[in-house]
Amino acid sequence: MSSVRTVPTLDDVARKAGVSTATVSRCLNSPERVVERTRTKVMRAVEDLGYTPNFGAKVMAAKRTFTIGAIIPTMENAIFARGLQAFQEELHARGYTLLVSSTSYRPEIEAEQVRALVARGADGLLLIGYARHPDLYRYLRQREIPTLLAWAFLPGADQPCIGFDNRRSMQALANKVIAMGHRDIAMISGIVEGNDRAEGRRQGIIDALLENGMDPAAMPIIETPYDIDNGAEAFEQLLRGGTRPTVVMCGNDVLAAGAMRRARELGISVPDDISITGFDDIELARILTPSLTTVHVPHREMGRRAAAELVRMVEHESKGQPEQLDSSIMLRDSLKRIP
Amino acid sequence: MSSVRTVPTLDDVARKAGVSTATVSRCLNSPERVVERTRTKVMRAVEDLGYTPNFGAKVMAAKRTFTIGAIIPTMENAIFARGLQAFQEELHARGYTLLVSSTSYRPEIEAEQVRALVARGADGLLLIGYARHPDLYRYLRQREIPTLLAWAFLPGADQPCIGFDNRRSMQALANKVIAMGHRDIAMISGIVEGNDRAEGRRQGIIDALLENGMDPAAMPIIETPYDIDNGAEAFEQLLRGGTRPTVVMCGNDVLAAGAMRRARELGISVPDDISITGFDDIELARILTPSLTTVHVPHREMGRRAAAELVRMVEHESKGQPEQLDSSIMLRDSLKRIP
DNA sequence: GAATCAAATGTAAGCGCTTACAGTACGGGT
DNA sequence: ACCCGTACTGTAAGCGCTTACATTTGATTC
Structure with missing residues (x-):
């Protein structure tokens, strides 16, 4: 059908320029090793043919890709x-290309994506959180793929990671909430199974309760996927059960936004009738009415540092330095002091 | 330093299983062509060695990658x-892997990413909008890379695209706004240069003004990057200039959210003192107080259809069928009728 | 038990590139 | 005129995989 004008190869360029393939390759990869006159000749041929190197072949021969893969839940x-x-x-600035893929929070898809990226020659990998099957870690180690975990910091984890301590951060917020007089606390949590961040956040609240001599078992918890509508639904469900809490602490800002929306729909005033808190401090938090009390996490900072560290790992300048970032509590209007 | 335990290859597996490389390859790619007994033997060897095929080599030999690339602005x-x-x-369901990269709205980075993805053997590409340098289209055509444009629909464009007509959609919203009695309209637009979506939306408002015998030149327009803070800033700037508009139409929901936040900070009531509209209908729109009047765009639907069509193109079952989706106006509380 | 033929497996030629090593050209010292 | 060293450039061997084609195996038939 279509004219089978085949894609030009190194060979075509070499022939057109009247030199060997080695010379063309050198022109492209270490121009200083080839004399001016030859170089311009070759470059002309490259232009004329619209040549672009075949990445697969290049990787196979050279064993480096300058590609970093990142796999995120969503x-x-x-x-x-x-x-x-x-x-x-940050990666771009350092000459690396980033390839991203997502897993919909499904571990088996994550494993698949890891293999896909590794097979495609990723020099290094960024993964979210530390909870995953040992086999996957074993695979990564065997392949000697530098891997950095982000969005989590587990003191003493054996994988290099960069992030913050979800548990401690939530504990700090819960302590604040308690200090403001709240005793009837409820929580809307993300799905904890296979998600160390969600798990850490839930534990953080429990830690705070214990610390203050309260009974964690008495706290209503609803576990639901991260999603606005789910937040709304969970909030309503929480209200149906027995005594109304004075504060609903949410596993993240998105859930909190859903809860606030439903509160409004039900004619319940936040924070006068009930307080609500979030986690992450995404832009949403400042836009909501009332503005959302939450835990601020330095996302950009984390991304930037992760890139720097991962590149160092890939270039064998570091074995992976764990790095803990600070989170901070953003007190805003959605949380009210109880008399 | 580290034991140089080299990565296992097809050859290693073949040797370990006592068969030829061809047989191993067949076991992996078309298992039905190899007899049960041999297959289990080979699979065991694969397991034991922790073998994963080298993607580069595979691509080079087979010329197919089952990889689709998507390049988005941000x-x-x-x-x-x-x-x-x-x-x-949708792609995953059809056996394809998606690789994503982003450009920060910079055309030269987009061109770079296109080449990176093509070099890595992407079977097809998803790009956003149609405005880009002809050279890039030429390159794609020469390489015969099936490319689908999304998030835009330009009647009569020569590239296959899937999306909606930004201009008509915004025009419809503006007509509605005018029908509700507004005469003093201002706009906060995204950066138009190199962004056909932003451009279309701006034109849409102008179309509506002309249609209603109003003077487009009299409409204040502020052009600013898509970002909440910029929306807030632009809103304030708009108020400083002469007569206060009765409505501020924003190029997207994010800008609108910024405008609403600033309005609240300035003690201006929406919609009593001023109406605000957005575009896109992201979740934000329903959460804002007051809820945001905007144009609803079926994003998920678009993503799903784009995947289906692009796969058809890659598999030579379609040359790229343009597809127009419908948008609709979501009338909510942020827009008020003027007496 | 020989002949036949389909199914299973093996052989080996690439795919497009990099790079160790070999070859060539040329200027300068003797 | 000869020898050397230096600076380029060419030759060719892989890198790990797929696949056309050749060969072997083994069930089936007469």
């Missing part, structure tokens, strides 16, 4: 988007 | 995130 969440954007910008 | 915008998530899910 692209829909602003948290990852932010950090990843910074990650990508 | 990951930070929920619009693309949504559609892309659906795109990825």
Whole structure:
């Protein structure tokens, strides 16, 4: 059908320029090793033919790709988007290309994507959180793929990671909430199974309760996927059960936004009738009415540092330095002091 | 330093299983062509060695990658995130892997990413909008890379595209606004240069003004990057100039959210003192107080259809069928009728 | 038990590139 | 005129895989 004008190869360029393939290759990869006159001749041929090197062949021969892969649970969440954007910008500045894929929070898809990226020659990998099957870690180690975990910091983890301590951060917020007089606390949590961040956040609240001599078992918890509508639904469900809590602490800002929306729909005033808190401090938090009390996480900073460290790992300048970032509590209007 | 335990190859597997490389290859790619007994023997060897095929070599030999590339302006915008998530899910269901990269709205980076993805053997490409340098289109055509443009629909464009007519959609919204009695309209637009979506939306408002015998030149327009803070800034700037508009139409929901935040900060009531509209209908729109009047775009639907069509193109079952989706106006609380 | 033929497997030629090593050209010292 | 060293450039061997084609195997038939 279509004219089978085949894609030009190194060979075509060499022939057209009247030199060997080695010379063309050198022109492209280490121009200083070839004399001016030859180089311009070759470059002309490259232009004329519209030649672009075949990446697969290149990788196979050279064993380096200058590609970093990142695998995130979902692209829909602003948290990852932010950090990843910074990650990508930093990588680009260092001459690396970022390839992203997502897993919809499904471990088996993550494993698949890891293999896909490794097979495609990724020099290094960025993964979210530390909870995953040992086999996957074993695979990565065997392949000697530098891997950095982000969005989590587990003191003493054996994988290099960069992030913050989800548990401690949430504990700090819960302590604040308690200090403001709240005793009837409820929580809307993300799905904990296979998600160390969600798990850490839930534990953080429990830690705070214990610390203050309260009973964690008495706290109503609803576990639901991260999603606005789910937040709304969970909030309503929480209200149906027995005594109304004075505060609903949410596993992230998105859930909190859903809860606030439903509160409004039900004619319940935040924070006068009930307080609500979030986690992440995405832009949403400042836009909501009332503005959302939450835990601020330095996403961009994390993305940037992750890129720097991962490149160092790939270039064998570091074995992976764990790095803990600070989170901070953003007190805003959605949380009210109880008399 | 580290034991140089080299990565296992097809050859290693073949040797270990006592068969030829061809047989191993067949076991992996068309298992039905090899007898049960041999297959299990080979699979065992694969397991034992932890073998994963080298993608580069595979591509080079087979010329197919089952990889689709998508290049978006930014990951930070929920619009693309949504559609892309659906795109990825659909692709995954069809056995393709999606690789994403972003450009920060910079054309030269886009060109670079296109080449990176093509070099890596992407079977097909998803690009956003149609405005880009002819050279890039030429390159794609020469390489015979099936390319689908999304998030835009230009009647009569020569590239296959899937999306909606930004201009008509915004025109419809503006007509509605005018029908509700507004005469003093101002606009906060995204950067138009090199962004056909932003351009279309601006033109749409102008079309509506002309249609209603109003003077487009009299409409204040502020052009600013898509970003909440910029929306806020632009809103304030708009108020400083002469007569206060009765409505501010924004190029997207994010800008509108910024405008609403600033309005609240300035003690201006929406919609009593001033109306505000957006575009895209991201989740934000329903959460804002007051809820945002905007144009609804079926992002997920678009992502899903784009995946289906692009796969058809890659598999030579379609040459690229342009597809126009419908948008609709979501009338909500941020827009008020003027007496 | 020989002949036949389909199914299973093996052989080996690339795919497009990099790079160790070999070859060539040329200027300068003796 | 000869020898050397230096600076380029060419030759050719892979890199790990797929696949056309050749060969072997083994079930089936007469």
